[in-house]
Amino acid sequence: MDEMMKRRNPTRYLVQAGMIAALYVALTYLSNALGLAYGMVQFRLSEALCILPLFTPAAVPGLAVGCIVGNLGSPMEVVDIVFGPLATLGAALCTRALRRVRVRRLPLLPALMPVLWNAVVVGVELTIWLVPGEAFTLPVFFTNALWVAVGEVTIVYLLGIPLALLLEKKGLHRQLFGE
Template identity: 45%
Template sequence: MSKWSPRQLATAAIIAALYTVMSLMSSVFGLTYGPIQCRFSEALTVLPFFLPEAVPGLFVGCLVTNLMSTVGPLDIVIGSMATLLAALWTAKMPNKWLAPLPPVICNAVLIGAMIAWYETGFSAQFPALFAYNAVTVGIGEAVACYVLGLLLLTILPRIPALRGRLTLRA
C-alpha cells in the first residue's frame, strides 16, 4: 500500500465527518438504527468507486455513528465491518450501475442478521425475523444507494474541482 497524500487523508476525514453528520440527520427522523432504516449517509458508500480514500473514511464515519447505536457493541463491530466490506467491494465494481450493489447486499445480510439475532437470538423465530429485517434494511439501503448514491456518481465527475481526482470508469 502506498503512502497517502495529505489531500487524500483530508478527503478520508471529510468523508468520515460527512457520514457521521448525515447519519445523525437520519436519526432525527428515526431512520438510522433498527429494522426499518434509510441512512442518508449510505449514499456515500458508492464513493470508493471513484476515490480509494473513501474506504477508511466510510469505515471511521460508520464506526463513530455506531458508537451511538441503540443495538450497542454488536452494531459497533458488525455494522462497521459491513460498511468496510461494502466499501472494499464497491471499489472493485466495474461500472457505476453496479457500485451501489455491495452496500445493499452487505447491509441486508449482515445488519438483517444482526438485528434478528439481537431480538431473538438463534431461536426458532430467527429465520423469519432475519428475512424480514434483510428485506427492510435492504430496501432502505437500495433507496439510499441507488437513488442518492447514483446521483452522486453522476454529478461528481461534472464538478470542475474534482476533475482529474476521480478514477473514472464506465
C-alpha cells in the same frame, strides 16, 4: 494505483478519508435525529456516500471510520459499533473493486455492494439481537434482510447514484479526489 495514491500523497489521502468519515457521521446523526437511522427499515442519508469508493480509495477507510463513530449512538450498542463498520468496510472494498463496471454509464453493480453487505450483516444483527432469547430462523433473517435492503436501495440508488453522476458530470470527482 490505490497504494500509489497513499504513497504519493499520504496527507491528501488522510484528509479525504477524514472528510468522508466526518460527512458520514454528520449524515448518520441527522438521520437519527429525523428517526430514520435505526430499526428494520433504515434510511440513513449517510449511506449515499457509499458510492464514493468509485472515486477514491480513501473512501474505504473513511466510510468504515465514519460508521464506527456514527454508530456510537446506536440502540444496538457494541454489536452495531463492530458489525456495522465491518459491513461498510466489505461494501466499500467491493464497490472500489467494481468501480469501472457500468451499465449504460451507471454504476449499478458497484452500488449494489452496500445493499447486499448491509442486508446480510444487519439482517443477522437484527435477527440475533433484536429479540434476545429467540432462536435464529431463516424466515426471520430473510424478512429482516429484505427490509434492510429496501432502505439501503432507496438511499444508495436514489441519492448515491445521482451524487456519483453529478460529481462525474461536473468534473468534481477529479477536483475533489484527483482521480
